[in-house]
Amino acid sequence: MTALIPDPGQRLLGELLNRGTVVVPVTRIGAAWVVGGLSAAAASVALLGALGVVLVLTQEGGTGAALAVAAGTALLLAVTVVALVLVRRGGHRPVGQWVLDARGVTVDGVGPVPWGDLLPPEHRMESAPRDDGYRRVLVMPLTEAGQQRALGLAPAQRRVLNEAVRPTVWGPRPLQTLLVRPTPELSQEELGAVLEQSRQAALTGRVPVPR
Known part of the structure; x- marks a missing residue:
């Protein structure tokens, strides 16, 4: 080589x-990437679902509910990012x-x-x-x-x-x-x-x- x-x-x-x-x-081989990939996939599904709810509620005039869902989505993404960082660090120990x-x-x-x-x-x-x-x-x-x-x-x-x-x-x-x-x-x-x-x-x- x-x-x-x-x-x-x-x-x-x-x-x-x-x-x-x-x-x-x-x-370990790929420990961080395997778990991290699963977390990212779960977050993507949750985000798409939340965006769908926001669109439906907005069309029906439920602006307050839509804002609440948007805030929850932002919190979910923040938690996911922190989890990915911690998992990646743990996988490299x-x-x-x-x-x-x-x-x-x-x-x-x-x-x-x-x-x-x-x-x-x-x-x-x-x-x-x-x-x-x-x-x-x-x-x-x-x-x-x-x-x-x-x-x-x-x-x-x-x-x-x-x-x-x-x-x-x-x-x-x-x-x-x-x-x-x-x-x-x-x-x-x-x-x-x-x-x-x-x-x-x-x-x-x-x-x-x-x-």
Whole structure:
């Protein structure tokens, strides 16, 4: 991956190359946008309904009632805007951390996953973690050797590395990819660029071993 890395990503990469380790706070994927989108949709429906009532009441001469509905609509929109801001902020709060070093990637205490077991980041359609649907996410595929090594992890540990690894009637799914999550300052794609440059640096011996 040759994508440009923004300043926060450059700081992470620089710390890794200088100190040999860096801690990366991560957030949930799309939490703020999903809830925020639902709130915005609900507000739009309410606004359209209120405007319809205002038009009807105005035509019937109910100016006072129309003004009351308009005031209520304005209040609803104000509350919705505040809710969207709070939800978006909450969705960007760190809920875990990755540790990058010369050995590989440690996700919330699970690992390290060796750099040599990981391939460059790519987008894939993967199972959604909480329903039977699919979603397009950025992942770092595991090599065949990495997938074999991951079989030695407990199912709960595999799920830490990729929340799409759910139990089935045939047992836990094998771990095939490491799910790339966003940070408070970086998107999935931007962190993916940092991870790929970190992987290349580690595999070529440019990441020092912390003392």
